[in-house]
Amino acid sequence: MAIAVKLDDLLHDRRMTLTELADRIGITLANLSILKTGKARAIRFSTLDAICKALACQPGDILRFEPGEAP
């Protein structure tokens, strides 16, 4: 996927675990893992909104376009 998810870096900066984030935003750990590992095919605005609120960041801090990678 040409879109990389930088959730790991953000969580590390905020010293927060994936389980804590899942609890805060009300999304299952399994779904959040799918997002974190880049296996997600789409992300809802509501999910993005919740993550941005919980991590006090912008959508661009979570997602990055990497042109070199195959789509």
Next chain:
Amino acid sequence: MSRQYSAALPIAHVALKILIVLNWLMGAAILALLVVMPNERWIMSAFDLSPSPEAERLVMGLRTIAVLGLAVVPFSYVVLKRLLAIIGTVRAGDPFVAANATRLQAIAWALLALQLLSLVIGAIAKALSTPAHPLNLDAGFSINGWLAVLLTFVLARVFAEGALMREDLERTV
């Protein structure tokens, strides 16, 4: 609604298993008619025929129909076996998968082959039939049969799209 399904699916499952056995038995019976039994004399006496070129033509035609009848067996098997697998996925609670779209497409092709065979069998029967020896076979052109072929092809496509949409939805976070 779900209770109705829970009763219908086991019945359909058992019915399809019985039909699969009956299909093989039909194939075995046709094969027996073609190979094991002295069918020429048997057919001649059944039609009250005396040996003549016309009688031979009739026997040859009936043998051809039997061979085509034998060809029906594998296509029917494809339809029944795939349908059984689809019912299995419904019972497991996961019918909207790409495999079912492939199965439906296989069913559609098999139904198409069956309709073509039916056309050929019907044409042969019509050619063999005489006022003295009418041959009434339940074969030939069937608007319902061709409609079923069309419907199954469309349904296979709908299933393929549905399975893709579901896959997308499953990976939407």
